[in-house]
Amino acid sequence: MKKILGLILAVGLMLGALPARAEYPDKAITCIVPFAPGGAADITVRMVADYLSKEIGQPLVIVNKGGGSGIPGLNFGLKARPDGYTVLGGSIGNAFVATYFLGAPAYDMDKIAFVGAYMPHDRLLLTRPDKPYKTWQELVEYARTHPGEVAIGHGASQEGLEVVKAAGIKEGVSFNQVMYKSGGPATADLLGDHIDVCDLGTGTAGFQAARKGDLIIIANLGTAEVPFFPDVPKLRDMGAPFATSLMYGFAFPNGTPEAIRLKWEQALAKVMQNKELLDKMHAAGFTPAFLNGKEYREFSRNSTSAVQEMLKYNKQGSKKESSQPSRRPRLRDKMEEAMSVDRLIGGLFLFACLLLWFWIIPQQVVGEEQAFYPRLTVILVAIPAALMFLRNKGRRITLAFFREGSDISKDLAVKILVLVLSYIVFLLCVEKIGFFVSSAVFCPLYMLFFAERNFWRISLTTCGLLGGIYIIVVQLLKYPLPAGLLF
Structure with a gap:
């Protein structure tokens, strides 16, 4: 008996001598933003990260991996070790829907550990004040009388591109559409007169230029109200068949411990009640709103379903357009050219x-x-x-x-x-x-x-x-x- 008690005591002393396991997190956390710097994804993640890092207890190191409508950056983050030290942030929903646009493998929403969303993000069509069109109707008429001349850029939003394409099909016009890695380069080309119109998000550099009067907003591609521009018409209200639908948020690779995911969800929920952060986001032109992990997953699932319907519509519209003989310009069209x-x-x-x-x-x-x-x-x-x-x-x-x-x-x-x-x-x-x-x-x-x-x-x-x-x-x-x- 004395030998057994001695053995138990020895084992206890050995276990007590082992260092205690560090509590998560004990080092900086890498946040992958799958878009280039300067766009709304980059701007808003950095805004939220300043407050989120205080709740989590460690700094968030922002790493931008732009290109490919967010797919390469998202794939990079999802392949990271599921230990809670690599998180994805920003408009990751762009990459979810982009797989359908680019023919890439679709994502299984059940194999992504969604933390939660922090804001919806509408897309806007902007142009320069010196252009001959100031409204969507004027842009359509101009494109109709100047076929192939209107170039529309898109700040890393394939969904925005397809929404504009669908609206063009409905109106019987087409545009030269250019995709950019992020909203920053797209805004620079719009201001530099390299493109005629640009699809950019609220709160971006292009949005701020519109607030200063350097650009004008033609239409809202989304469904929410535009901060500081309550009278901007929604493209959907003008007869467009589809609208953009996007939420910005955070997610972990599949296999991340639920305790870590839940810790982040609770921290994000608390941060999104911080008045200082909300005031900053409102001042920048963003509309903060919180969704928990489950709600964010369902929102993303519904968005991808809507995109599939839009692609089917655009495909049918393109076939119909190509099968019809080109119409000779009417005399009225010639007079307006x-x-x-x-x-x-x-x-x-x-x-x-x-x-x-x-x-x-x-x-x-x-x-x-x-x-x-x-x-x-x-x-x-x-x-x-x-x-x-x-x-x-x-x-x-x-x-x-x-x-x-x-x-x-x-x-x-x-x-x-x-x-x-x-x-x-x-x-x-x-x-x-x-x-x-x-x-x-x-x-x-x-x-x-x-x-x-x-x-x-x-x-x-x-x-x-x-x-x-x-x-x-x-x-x-x-x-x-x-x-x-x-x-």
């Missing part, structure tokens, strides 16, 4: 032809028979110029047209100079080799210069123009051709 450089040049030359026909030639030439020859040369210039004016090729004229050194103004000046010189050369050729031979050479050159690239249109126009002049003048009107006019 912005003037182009080539259209302006064509109009100027048509005006010059009218002056030559009705004013200059009658003053310089005596008799209709003598005026016949110069009027034919006017016709040769007027026909391609009219085609150029009606087809409206070339770059749009904007305020930059009037600025010194503008590429557009240089384009206009060069084209007018070349056309004037070519017309002088044409007149000299007529004197030497005759009207019809010169016309057969210069008419195709004029059309090429006027942005025509179809061989058959050039050939048929040239033959039709010269043949028509010969048949009408010689065969029908019996008008004698002056010597040297034919050859």
Whole structure:
């Protein structure tokens, strides 16, 4: 008995000598934000982390891993050791829905340890004040009359891109859509006039620029009210079939101890009642709201279901759009189109032809028979110029047209100079080799210069123009051709 008691005592002393297991957490915690710095995900995680670290008892080290709509960063975080020292934060829901957009494997919501959400986040369409559209309806009309010209950027939100695409399908228009790694670079390109419109979140740098008046908000892609902009219309209320649905929050890799997850959930719930933090978020344009882990999981599950419906709608709409023949522009659409450089040049030359026909030639030439020859040369210039004016090729004229050194103004000046010189050369050729031979050479050159690239249109126009002049003048009107006019 004494030996047994001695053995038990020895074991007890040995166990007592072992160091006590450290209580979680005993070191800094890495927070993976699956988006580049500068966007709403990065900004809000850092806001919340300042207060959350005090509740958890250790600092949160923010690590940004942007790109791929958040999928690579989310995968990186989910593959970390489930020991509570690697947590995912921010708009991780973006990556959940992006798998359906990009054809990546979908996430199993039951294999992610959701901590909780700290705010919903709506997406906004913003543009610069100098643009000719200030509302969604004006943007749609502009895109309708300028197909392929409107570039819309997206600050790492594939869902925002698909919502805009669905709205465009509903309106019968399409946009050039550009995806960015985060809202920061997208905002810089919007302010720098590299894109026309941008989809950004509330509270981002782009949102703050709108508060200063540097940008304007066209529409809200989400369903909540926009802080500081209560009158911004929701795209869904204007007939769009879908809206963005996103909650920002935190989650751990599968297998993380429930005690750790619950500790974080309770800490986040407490932090989201901190008036100082809430005031900061409201001041920045965010709308804080708490969801526990279970609610966050269900919200994410419902969001992915809605995205699948939207993708199906967009796929069907794209097929329908591609199967329909392109509609010729209506006269009203043509009247509403912005003037182009080539259209302006064509109009100027048509005006010059009218002056030559009705004013200059009658003053310089005596008799209709003598005026016949110069009027034919006017016709040769007027026909391609009219085609150029009606087809409206070339770059749009904007305020930059009037600025010194503008590429557009240089384009206009060069084209007018070349056309004037070519017309002088044409007149000299007529004197030497005759009207019809010169016309057969210069008419195709004029059309090429006027942005025509179809061989058959050039050939048929040239033959039709010269043949028509010969048949009408010689065969029908019996008008004698002056010597040297034919050859």
